[in-house]
Amino acid sequence: MRNLKVTAHLAAPLAGDAPQLDALLIYKQSLHHNCDRAWPAPRQEKGCIPLAREWLGDWYVFRSSSPVVGPCSESVDHYTRRTPVEHASLLAANKRTVVATGNSWTKSYRLPLRIRNVDRVVWFVVGEGSPLRKILKRTASIGKKTSFGYGLVSRWTVEEVEHDWSWFADAVLMRPLPLASLPDGIIGWRRDFGACVPPYWHPERYTEIVTPC
């Protein structure tokens, strides 16, 4: 395992937030394994990705920093949907009912989307470069609304670096970690209640954590 810097060079603006690299890799490796909030979270030891990991108390945390996004201009985009009433003639005669556009499942919407004009996103990890490149090669885009072209990755680069900045860059926190395991003298963090291991959205993963700020 080596200290690596992973860079996603973007060809399109990023919508929403960049993902945690460990979460992205696990998702790519287990695309056909379903997980749901209603089901128990998978065992932490599961998930075979080429990143180092260590036990911190009850949590088996990957050696991977949060995404680092440089200063960039921000804007708000919108995406919309409405019921395709212009095709009403395709409906069966007995199905031509009045459609509510203000409520129910036929409600029209115009939702805002946070857009950041970044040209690259960087993660610092401890891992194996070659298998990492293989998985990342299959990742065409990151962030939200990728089907609209946001977060399109033009190329991935994985470079060896001198320092291990996966958890801490000198004394600065680089990723969410369990609060109880935070060493003394670390700066750049705030308390939060969330997950520090994937799946980050699963309620069973929630605990007292510290996140970079």
Next chain:
Amino acid sequence: MRIICYSETVSPITHMAGVVGNEAIIKREQLASGQWVPSITGNALRHRCVRETGARYLVDALGLSGELSLPQLAFLFNGGSLTESTGREDTKKIADLQRLFPLLRLLGGSLPDQILSGTLIATSGLLVCEENRSRLSGLLPDEWSLPVDRLRDAEAMVGTYQYVRGVPTKTCPDLVRGEDELDARGAGKDGKSQQMIFSGQCVNPGAAFVHGFLAPSSTALDIGCLLHSLALWQQAGGTVGGSAAKGHGRLSTYVHCDQPIYGCVERYQEHVEQCKQECVDWLTAAFAKKKAA
């Protein structure tokens, strides 16, 4: 699969973002340099070029015109909605959908009880302008290259339009009832003229956009479906954005594909013809009302 499209504008493009005062403003994208450049969203291109035309073809080919329910119509034409409280992951249903409907394998959608992910990524339409030079060079295929000379600036390709909505009671006064009569200026009882002037920005004819479609792990049928939908979209005028009824939004598109495409469209059409009954049965079953327990 990677399909890159070069679309020349043959009429004003009015893909709008909103209104400022009385003027409609075109959609712009902010670049890392801070400049705002006109663009067409990937969402709009995905819908107009692929979903709408592809779904319309399926409805006609499967003989479903005048037979659809509202959830089926929404599923085919805008992706549908999750409406049932109990979510399911019926793998057989998903596998059958992916086998029967290359269009929906590309675009995904939502059945009443489960969400089906798609594989197609539609990039936004990049205006061919100097500001976009670096982004364009990343998107264009190797066979296409940008001119060495400076491209036109984005703002040089932005124009305006103005229309007037006339007052029918002025042009056809003999058709007006006595109590609705207007004065000679077309003004109503409140004295205000009913005539309306509306205007907005547009991307001028003669400009060009580059956009693309990426579909990882696609099959020949997927490529055939995508190309067929693009061809139908072009045949229908190739419009994006608003005011298409006034002749706006027409694009003339050239397509480049990085994979062999010979016979793909024909194979897709044959597939739809062969699986016609299965497709209809699948759609009927997927939207059938659940029996009460």
